[in-house]
Amino acid sequence: MIDLSSCFKPPSQNGIIKMNNEFLGGLTLKKWIWIVITIVIAASVGGYAYARHSQNEKLYNDSMQRASLQISNKNYIAAETSFTNALKRKPSDKKATRLLSQTQNYMAANDSFSDRDYNSAKDGYQSVVDTRNGNETLKDRSKGKLSTIKTIQGNLKKYNKIYNQALNETGEGNYTQSNSTLDKILSDQTAKQSYYKSILNKAKQLRSKNNASLSGNTTTTPSSSSSTNEFESSTSNSSTQNNPNVAPNSSDSLTSSEKKAANAYKGSNEFTVNPKKNRINGQQITESQVNSARKEISAAEVDSNAMSDQDIKNIIKGAHDNHETIGQYVKARYK
Template identity: 40%
Template structure:
């Protein structure tokens, strides 16, 4: 009798344990499915942080589950691509999106979004190349003191609606700075031209007055010319010395060659020298203490180094 009691008791315990195990397994399976479903919903809603949390929870319910792991990794790569795109690190973003797209048995919604991003990146990178080319051209024109032409080139950028998008923020900032420099250069050039006009007018007036004074004193000069000529004979060059002076073709340490007065094969004008002085002073240099040839050398060296005169002054003339 006792033997049968123990048998029955054992069977009851086994059934209870088995039932609990089955019930627990069933509950865990339901929790796993719920986590995966919620994760997919979060992806659809672009709530990637929540999606990652759900997929991690699913992996806790079913250890080493490949599907949950694939979805989690794919989501993390897509988020990394989005961060890189926002930071304008286009090559890195492209790599992340390509990984998402190539994921086998991954979330279809992420594959679709990654494919769309890759097409967008292709356009962005092409625009960056074109915008950099125009910006480089405008910078070269600025260095050649062609401020108006440089601004015209910049207008091609500013008139392009794509250029105003956040992806090109760094280039946009550079373009704004260059336009500001061009405007300052044009203002200085106009001021210099105005000063030269005033100086020319003053010189003309002075010349007229001098001519009248010369006419008045001309007769006195003629009356004294014979005696002055006699007195100055002793200080004059002999005929052989005069001929030697004419025949001299050499140069001394102060001689400036034609090439030293040119920039890119063109003679550096007085207007360019005047404008360069103002640019050097504005950049913190001491242009007033420099000769015209010093200014020419500064322009030539800045051009040789591929730098603006302002940057050259700040680096070498301060």
């Protein structure tokens, strides 16, 4: 008979150990392979996120530096755009928001100054100076403007006092004395600056009338009631002076039923809107900002004359909330 036991000889103890080691070694190798793959994937994802964050941070810093440079170069609109771009990289960033608001306040104050609205300009420049951790260049320039406004208003007060005295003398028929009084304005080199153009022209016109009366070419005597106090008009806060869209008070022309309906009106307009909706960073939107925004809206080829002050304030707030300039905001929504 054939002995089959030799064909089914069980493996030796050493053979079993060797097989187990090979099996376990295979498992260990696979485990390490997956660990390495996991590490590579994690590193790739982390590296991408870090690279994206670094790129975003770089673009933010570039925009902020560019804005600062534009302010130094007095390119305020470009600075406004750069701050807006920085906010696109870091929405709600306090520093960019603060500097953007400060820049816009300075621009609005400049517009008021150019319009000879010195009271609004003074308020605007003061808000720039009061900005905590704001741009120091804007603060220094605002301080200079505030000093200039103080000088201008002081001179306007002096010149108007002289003019009114001369006007009274003309009204009394003292034409020679009136001319002598007017010389205090006409011979003053400071009065020839552009800030005083209006009062200087009035002084020249009154002198011409005095000379005409002295030469006997006219019997018309200027009335003191024709005097217009330029200092008062330059420091007036009347909205009808600064906003061509505000109509004079017409309540006297309303019928009793119209007045009753007006009093019963419960809607929301620029007079009934919640004041909190007209605030940016806790500060009320000023008349100076409204006037400046109107110019930017018109420059964007949108009819600002068809908008109320509240419409303008809504645009200012909307542009701020969307991190856009006034021009960008209205072009996207009103054209």
